[in-house]
Amino acid sequence: MVKANGARSLQDLVDEKANLVEYFYNDTLAPHYRARTGLTAAFIPPEFTNWRDEQRAWRETAILFDQSHHMPELMLKGPDAFRLLEKLGINSLANFTIDRAKQFVACTPRGHVIGDCVVYRLAEEKFELISGMPVLNWVQFNAEQGGYDVTIERDDPTPYNPTGRRWFYRFQLEGPNAGLIFNAAVEGGAPEIAFFRTAKVKIGGCEVLVLRHGMAGHLGAELSGPYEDMEKVRAALLRAGEAHGLKQGGTKTYFSTIFEFGWMPYPLPGIYTGEELRDFRQWLSGNGWEANAQLGGSFVSDNIEDYYVTPWDLGYGHILKFDHDFIGREALEALPVEKRRQKVTLVWNRDDVAAIFASCLGDGPRYKAIDLPVAYYGWPQFDEVRGRDGMLVGHSCHCGYSNNEGEMLSLAMLDVQNATPGTEVTLTWGEPRGGSRKPHVERHEQFKVRAVVAPVPYASSVQKMKRAAIS
């Protein structure tokens, strides 16, 4: 998504727009926006069977997600590759051996998150970065401008990949039976693989790179390999899964697992302001992902910086390590503890949710519709969360429904004082003044939803796994 030479840059867009929030709140269409099913439905159906039973399979048996099409990739090679990643990542890379992968998080000099991705160390000087367009762009920009001895190759999502295909297929196998299925599928028996470690195995006659993952709180695996092996590997996995209740998961289920397991994908990158990032904005396209943020929800501020987030806000406090020099370190070290928000789950009041559902009937006010299972309509979503005294205590972001929990859940960033499980808060659902101009937002009125703070991840099985597996 990097601009062609001489074309309009993100800086040009920022210079043009008197009020960038106004623009992002009304007039953009996010590249990954879920309503743009035309982009992906030709590759992955919204539902293979139905999302309700697919969600159940994720929790009760096993599910196979196809991640082959929607995530950008970047291949970083060269003697300075490690040094570049260490300079950009808030993570410690001290133990980053070549049988490991990491969730990689990068920040601006002011300590605001640009984005996160998964990075595999494929060889001593070869790293594969997956997902997270803004962070991939940031890595490429620094690789090109920072005097590093590295090479960069990019592989775009299928719908706009100039080659019409990807480097790699990528499957995610999750659920309580995922381990059984993995063992049954691997030829010659599956090796022991520790959490977030990788190994090479043989499935369906093909060599497969496997990352031990475990999103649903069970043994899980991310499987990848040459694109042309995709159907052979898929078939072998489905065959192995027949006896264990394996279902394929469509995009509705895929994008709705986060409410239970707590990942907050694609925050607004904190790159739109500050002289120190002008070069980066001039390098970025004026029509790329960063130029098509799509703010939505009840929170509206004239200041785009009010949408920036820190690693703590997204729950990355445990991977932020001051054991190395990295961009943003000083700012993060200087951030007062009281400005570090906490990631929580909000459990929405059932009567209030039912009232929103019921408002589609009759002539009364129509509250913002809650689409199931993915209810958020901003990219990112920012809904106001207020405490008992009516003061703003944080923001609710990704929201949706879990058929497993029987609840509407959202992932929120709250002030520490209001982040204790059990705290009662109020979330404003819907946009002011009848709704923004975003074309996918119907005319509606706002509704105040009572909610209770809960831990994140919400799903008890996920909570248990995380405690056991991540040190």
Add this chain to the structure above:
Amino acid sequence: MVKANGARSLQDLVDEKANLVEYFYNDTLAPHYRARTGLTAAFIPPEFTNWRDEQRAWRETAILFDQSHHMPELMLKGPDAFRLLEKLGINSLANFTIDRAKQFVACTPRGHVIGDCVVYRLAEEKFELISGMPVLNWVQFNAEQGGYDVTIERDDPTPYNPTGRRWFYRFQLEGPNAGLIFNAAVEGGAPEIAFFRTAKVKIGGCEVLVLRHGMAGHLGAELSGPYEDMEKVRAALLRAGEAHGLKQGGTKTYFSTIFEFGWMPYPLPGIYTGEELRDFRQWLSGNGWEANAQLGGSFVSDNIEDYYVTPWDLGYGHILKFDHDFIGREALEALPVEKRRQKVTLVWNRDDVAAIFASCLGDGPRYKAIDLPVAYYGWPQFDEVRGRDGMLVGHSCHCGYSNNEGEMLSLAMLDVQNATPGTEVTLTWGEPRGGSRKPHVERHEQFKVRAVVAPVPYASSVQKMKRAAIS
């Protein structure tokens, strides 16, 4: 969808299955089933903006639907073409001049509906039949076997059209501003066109065949022409519509207009039984549309004939004309008046609908989910409708939600005694025993929904138009 020479026939399937209903109720995936968005979403998005506002545009301003991809077509030519249609159609063709189109309905010898389609008379001996795969197959079968001097050409829906494209694009322009937009778009001014008459006009520099239609109770038009003109005509219509609130309608809106305007598409063709249709079944593919009916809903009978319908059940009494000899005439003339059911709209009780919505929250029973705006999940859907005494009084078929009316509506076929507007009935929502094996039906429990009989079409504006325009 006609079988290749020597392949398995529909008769083979019928012979194989001890219980055809059991098979259709559990193990098929209808070719047109709405969850198969992979088939059409690459061509027409589910939502251009959002279905709620698109439904409103249909009622309040104007909407442009794209019908270019999902409907099969058949071109019938030759000296005997008219005679063939007259023999198969229950309609009178007495006034079928070449500036007209008709809704064409064909029945079996026993008087059960096979299907309906729109037929244009393009020239003295040339007819274009659009939509209705079973009726197109029936026309082709009779053309080939009945000793008629005609030729047949077929054009399949885009997703499985061997040429990858269609003969014609086809747009539908509807809504109160449709007339204004049509007039603005036609070069040199729009001609006066009577209801269901056709004319040729120029739009965007292209010659366009226009049928005056009027689905939403307003001046409306179906526009078609050579496939390569599609984007030029679309652009001209959108340009003309800018000042009049024209929106493009996605498939969600397109398939949800029927609840307001009352058409019951794709009944189960009455062709699975009877020796007199054995030849037709042997001619049909064992894997075509007729072999992939997908029965769904609370009504379950072991006898497939219980799903057959007559023209009266679908509200075609007014186009059934005994002024010509046609297949099914004797049976229809002999059908006692008390066996002619009436097509009605059912307005579902709001509290009951809200209770179904709310059942997704908490640990209580999950009733069959009502997906919005299209809630029916069978193809066709057959839900039991019972009167006050608990006796079965008919079947509720297509059901869904109208944002314009703020109601859940269904189209039902009821015994005459229970078809009076205002009659209170009970509809059983959901399938027995936790739900069928149909993969898109989630595990659920049944719920009895109170409903009130209302006229069809339900939308008051449509009612008014129909009274004024159809004689």
